[in-house]
Amino acid sequence: MFEYGWFHIAPWGAELSIYFFLIGMAGMSYALSTAPDLFGGKFEALRPVQTPGLLLALVIVGICAPLLILDLGQPGRFLYPIIYFHWTSPLSWGSVFLVLFTACIVGFYWAKHHGNRGDLLKPLAVVGSLLGLSMPLYTGLDLMVNTTREVWATPWMPVMFTVLSISSGTAMIALIAKVMGKTGADVMVILHTILLASVATTFALFLGLVVSLLYGSGEMQQGWQILNSQYGTQIWLLTFVVGILAPLGMLAMPAIGRQPTILVGAGIASMIGAFMVREVLLVAGQLPQLFY
Amino acid sequence: MAIGLQADPSEGVAGKKRWAMVVDLRRCIGCMACVAACKAEYDVPLGVWRTTVKVKDLGQFPNTKRQFMPRLCNHCDNPPCVRNCPTEATYKHEEGYVLQRYDRCIACRTCIAACPYNARHVLPSNRTRVKIGGVVDKCTFCEHRVSNGLVPACVQTCLGRSRIFGDLNDPKGEVHRLVSNSSTVTLKPEKGTKPQVYYIQPAQKITDQMSAPPVSYAAKADAEAFYRHNKGRQFFGGVL
Numbered sequence: 001m002f003e004y005g006w007f008h009i010a011p012w013g014a015e016l017s018i019y020f021f022l023i024g025m026a027g028m029s030y031a032l033s034t035a036p037d038l039f040g041g042k043f044e045a046l047r048p049v050q051t052p053g054l055l056l057a058l059v060i061v062g063i064c065a066p067l068l069i070l071d072l073g074q075p076g077r078f079l080y081p082i083i084y085f086h087w088t089s090p091l092s093w094g095s096v097f098l099v100l101f102t103a104c105i106v107g108f109y110w111a112k113h114h115g116n117r118g119d120l121l122k123p124l125a126v127v128g129s130l131l132g133l134s135m136p137l138y139t140g141l142d143l144m145v146n147t148t149r150e151v152w153a154t155p156w157m158p159v160m161f162t163v164l165s166i167s168s169g170t171a172m173i174a175l176i177a178k179v180m181g182k183t184g185a186d187v188m189v190i191l192h193t194i195l196l197a198s199v200a201t202t203f204a205l206f207l208g209l210v211v212s213l214l215y216g217s218g219e220m221q222q223g224w225q226i227l228n229s230q231y232g233t234q235i236w237l238l239t240f241v242v243g244i245l246a247p248l249g250m251l252a253m254p255a256i257g258r259q260p261t262i263l264v265g266a267g268i269a270s271m272i273g274a275f276m277v278r279e280v281l282l283v284a285g286q287l288p289q290l291f292y
Numbered sequence: 293m294a295i296g297l298q299a300d301p302s303e304g305v306a307g308k309k310r311w312a313m314v315v316d317l318r319r320c321i322g323c324m325a326c327v328a329a330c331k332a333e334y335d336v337p338l339g340v341w342r343t344t345v346k347v348k349d350l351g352q353f354p355n356t357k358r359q360f361m362p363r364l365c366n367h368c369d370n371p372p373c374v375r376n377c378p379t380e381a382t383y384k385h386e387e388g389y390v391l392q393r394y395d396r397c398i399a400c401r402t403c404i405a406a407c408p409y410n411a412r413h414v415l416p417s418n419r420t421r422v423k424i425g426g427v428v429d430k431c432t433f434c435e436h437r438v439s440n441g442l443v444p445a446c447v448q449t450c451l452g453r454s455r456i457f458g459d460l461n462d463p464k465g466e467v468h469r470l471v472s473n474s475s476t477v478t479l480k481p482e483k484g485t486k487p488q489v490y491y492i493q494p495a496q497k498i499t500d501q502m503s504a505p506p507v508s509y510a511a512k513a514d515a516e517a518f519y520r521h522n523k524g525r526q527f528f529g530g531v532l
Contacts, residue, residue, distance in 0.1 A: 003511040004347035011401035073417065073426050077398035081378035084396055091378035091402055148372050148408035148483045222505070289410060 011286060017279040019067045020139045021168065023098070024161060024274075026060035027132030028169020029053045030105055032194075034125035037112075045186035051113075052176045057132070058105050061098075090145055094138035097131050104128030136165035143285060150216065151223040152285040160205045164274040167198035167247075171267025174260075183260040191267075192258045196251040199270050203244050206277070213284075222288040227280055230287075235280045243273010301369040301486065302388055303460055309387040310460040311433055312488040313444075314470045315362050319452035322347055322360035326446035326455060333434065333445040335422045340413035342431040343446055348502055359494070361502045362455065364446070365390060365411040365431035366479060366487030373403035373412065382428075388460075388488060389435050397427035404428060408483045433457070460488070479503075 033053030035043040046053075069075045081095035108124045111117040140158030147153045174191045177183050213224035227235050247266035251257035257266065302308040322345055330336060330343045343364035350359050367390045374384050381396035382403050404412045417426035434444035438457075442448070447457040458467035470476070476490040477499055491499065506512045 003349065003506055003508045004345075011404035072398050072400060074398075077400075080396060080398045081400075084379040084381075086378055086380045088375045089378040089402065091376070091400060095378065142402070143405075145376055146372065146402075146406045148406065148480070148485065286405065289408060 012282055014279070015067050015071045017275065017282050019064055019071070020136070020161065020278045020282075021164075021275040022060050022067075023064050023139065024136035024165025025168045025172055025271075026057040026064070027101070027129075027135040028165050029060070029172055030057040030101070030108075030132040031129040032169060032173045033057065034108060034121075034129060037121040038125035038129070042186055042190065045184055045190060046173075048180065048182040049173055049177050049187070051109075052180065053173055054105060054109050056172060056176065058102075058109070061102050061105065064098075088145075090138045090141035094135070094142065097134050097138060101128060101131040101135060104131055133162060133165070136161040143281070146285070149285045149289070150219045151213070151281070151288065154212065156205060156208060157281075160202070160209075161278070163198050163201045163205065164277065167195055167202065167267075167270045168274040170194045170198065171264075171271050174263050174267045178260050178264045185258075188258040188260060188263060192251060192254065192263055195247070195263065195267060195270065196257065199244060199247045199251065199266070202270075202273070202277075203248060206240065206244055209281075219288045223284040226287045227284045231280050231283060234276050238276040239273045239280065242269050243276060244270075247273075300386075302386060303369065303488075305461065308461060310488070311367070311388045311438060311457070312460040312467050312471070312490065313364070313433070313447070314456045314467050314474075314476065314490045314492060316454050316456065316470075316492040317360065318493045319454035320345070320360040320362060321452055321454075322358070323451055325449045325451055326362060329445040329449035330431075334429075335419075336429075337416050337419060340415070340429075342429070346502055348507075350498065350501055359498060359502060361491075361499070362446075363409070363411070364489060365407075365433075366409055366485065366489045367431075367433055369486035369488060370484060372406040372408070372485060376402045376406040378402060382430075385435070389433050390430070391432055391435060392428065392430055394424050394427045394429075399427055401428065408480050408485065409487070 030053070032046060033050045036045075036047045036050060065078075068078055072078060078095065081089070081092040082099070085096070086092045104124050104127055108121065108128060111120040111124060137158045140161035143149075143152035144155065144157040145153075170191055174195070177187055177191070213220050213227070247270040250262050250266040250269070256262055301310075303310040324345055327341065327344050330341070334342060336342055343362065346361040346363055348359055348361070350357050367388055369388070371382075371384055371390050374382050374390060377383075378400060379396045379398055381393045381398070383391060383393070385391055399414055401414065404414070412428050412430045415425045415427055415429045419425045434442070434446075437444060443457045444455075447455045456466055456470060458465040460467055460471060462468055470492065471490050474492045476492050477494060478487045478490055479499055480487070506515050
């Protein structure tokens with residue numbers, strides 16, 4: 001048997017899955033940090049973690065910038081999608097939103113701590129939270145619009161990325177609350193509810209993913225085969241068991257799940273899953289066409 | 293209807309050209325002269341290709357056949373790479389070419405992800421003779437030659453006249469005649485990209501088999517090595 005084929009490089013590697021994970025977490029951190037000023041009421045319980053949450057979002061954006069530069073090769077290239085904006089590309093929209101999101105974080109922090117501009121807090125919280133949650137949305141859309149890659153070209157991809165970001169951002173805020181010792185009952189109730197809902201939704205979406213890969217087109221099934229043979233540990237152990245089943249089990253009973261240590265443990269487990277599922281989806285979408 | 297930078301398909305539009313290629317697989321002998329000509333025309337670096345010829349043995353003994361499949365950018369009428377490019381670096385020319393503006397390309401590789409034909413690659417940034425590097429590159433149907441009345445380099449050098457290039461809109465042209473009168477197939481028609489490289493002779497089954505996972509031990513080992521070495525970003529070290 002003689003065969004000669006060739007492999008062009010896989011377009012996206014680990015730096016992208018790290019970026020997808022981090023920027024989504026930053027978006028949800030911002031949304032939770034600004035919730036006391038946006039909603040008030042019970043969300044006032046989150047006030048103690050507001051400043052660290054904002055700073056965390058800013059630090060994560062600061063980490064993401066060099067990641068993107070590393071990926072693109074040159075710093076100036078980050079500006080090109082804005083200068084030469086192309087409306088049919090989610091990456092163009094994402095570049096614009098990323099800049100605006102960063103401005104919202106800085107603006108909110110300034111208005112709160114230095115500018116004494118209480119009137120700006122609510123608008124910045126609304127706009128910034130929408131922009132923050134548009135970060136995972138655009139990363140999912142960036143995959144979804146590749147209509148010829150069947151593993152990616154599904155409308156639930158951006159939904160899943162957004163849900164994963166909600167869980168990992170909530171987990172990070174829970175960790176901050178635990179470290180700061182601000183684990184009041186109201187804080188735990190809010191974080192537990194959001195985390196449980198997002199992990200449960202991830203479970204449902206994961207089942208959808210499995211079914212569509214198992215019984216989908218030839219390309220989907222090939223993606224499934226590659227995932228199981230090359231990335232079995234990542235998808236089954238780290239995503240499904242550690243990232244979904246374990247936190248679901250820990251959070252299922254509210255009386256147990258609202259204990260700070262349990263909540264943080266479930267959060268960290270869900271963060272591992274949130275990263276791994278992105279990693280394997282990124283790979284599974286690309287590899288089936290390598291043989292082509 | 294045009295979306296983004298996609299020029300409207302010019303096939304069948306009076307007064308407009310629609311460049312296309314026909315590959316007659318009955319004539320391809322797998323000599324790779326087209327690959328060499330393309331490499332020479334553009335100084336295509338080692339490890340990447342604008343065009344190549346895929347080889348695979350098909351069938352079961354004693355009914356076997358060595359099949360050659362020249363591959364290049366399909367210059368689709370509905371190119372997903374153009375839609376997804378965030379900087380308008382890649383665009384659809386009104387005569388059918390899908391071209392690349394190197395000065396705008398940020399090497400985000402979205403177009404590589406979008407292309408179902410693996411027709412794009414990243415040029416290394418450390419090239420010596422040609423300075424264009426660290427950007428995505430692809431076949432251009434030799435637009436610079438065609439606009440000067442020549443045919444693409446691969447077509448010029450093809451020993452068996454397997455590759456035929458011309459204006460699909462010219463009713464007297466060879467390409468028009470071949471596409472009209474012969475049984476041709478395109479690659480992955482189900483993807484909706486409307487590719488403009490037509491293959492004569494094979495049943496769609498054969499083109500599908502050509503793109504199936506590797507069968508031989510050596511090819512499988514190559515593929516597995518590729519997976520192993522591409523899990524992390526170290527693969528891109530030195531490329532961009």
